[in-house]
Amino acid sequence: GAVVSQHPSRVICKSGTSVKIECRSLDFQATTMFWYRQFPKQSLMLMATSNEGSKATYEQGVEKDKFLINHASLTLSTLTVTSAHPEDSSFYICSARDPGRGSGELFFGEGSRLTVL
Amino acid sequence: GQNIDQPTEMTATEGAIVQINCTYQTSGFNGLFWYQQHAGEAPTFLSYNVLDGLEEKGRFSSFLSRSKGYSYLLLKELQMKDSASYLCAVTDSNYQLIWGAGTKLIIKP
Numbered sequence: 001g002a003v004v005s006q007h008p009s010r011v012i013c014k015s016g017t018s019v020k021i022e023c024r025s026l027d028f029q030a031t032t033m034f035w036y037r038q039f040p041k042q043s044l045m046l047m048a049t050s051n052e053g054s055k056a057t058y059e060q061g062v063e064k065d066k067f068l069i070n071h072a073s074l075t076l077s078t079l080t081v082t083s084a085h086p087e088d089s090s091f092y093i094c095s096a097r098d099p100g101r102g103s104g105e106l107f108f109g110e111g112s113r114l115t116v117l
Numbered sequence: 118g119q120n121i122d123q124p125t126e127m128t129a130t131e132g133a134i135v136q137i138n139c140t141y142q143t144s145g146f147n148g149l150f151w152y153q154q155h156a157g158e159a160p161t162f163l164s165y166n167v168l169d170g171l172e173e174k175g176r177f178s179s180f181l182s183r184s185k186g187y188s189y190l191l192l193k194e195l196q197m198k199d200s201a202s203y204l205c206a207v208t209d210s211n212y213q214l215i216w217g218a219g220t221k222l223i224i225k226p
Contacts, residue, residue, distance in 0.1 A: 042218070043217065043219050044160070044204070046214075093159050104147070104148055104165075104212065105150065106150070106162070106214065107162070108159040109159060111157075111159040
């Protein structure tokens with residue numbers, strides 16, 4: 001089946017540093033990928049839609065200069081949290097749809113737990 | 118506005134049956150998903166309904182009534198490993214996925 005892989009699964013960094021998270025579609029090409037954030041005991045919150053070859057579309061309230069998204073190929077999107085602060089600590093999850101499947105089902109990466117000290 | 122409502126938490130007994138309800142109000146409808154999410158993990162797909170009726174898949178079934186803006190996820194023969202959050206999500210007319218807050222299901226022996 002379709003698989004989306006995310007790396008790293010866990011990262012701890014110091015306040016003020018930048019962290020890059022990678023999201024790969026392993027057996028299909030994804031022109032669009034979605035980045036979510038989830039705080040403890042809360043639902044998924046869409047941060048941005050990553051579009052291959054063009055700029056990402058950010059949801060209201062999400063700082064595009066802080067959360068840099070690059071979708072340079074049909075199988076890879078990256079999210080960089082710049083100048084991370086403790087309030088950025090969260091579970092970040094990417095997802096993508098397989099265009100070969102008509103259901104529109106979202107396949108999720110494993111998630112990346114970011115802890116900013 | 119668009120919203121999806123589902124209970125925050127439910128408790129059930131191992132071996133029993135539980136029904137998790139989801140009601141939605143969205144601008145258009147292009148399908149409803151149920152996902153399972155264990156603590157600290159990413160969601161995994163359970164079911165997809167786009168037409169009215171019941172979809173059965175093993176111990177899990179999902180029902181949809183578009184006229185009522187209503188769905189439920191039915192879990193039979195509950196196992197301890199079913200303890201998780203269950204997320205209802207609806208695709209609207211723009212194919213945007215609207216997420217419910219999730220229902221935390223606690224299974225007791």
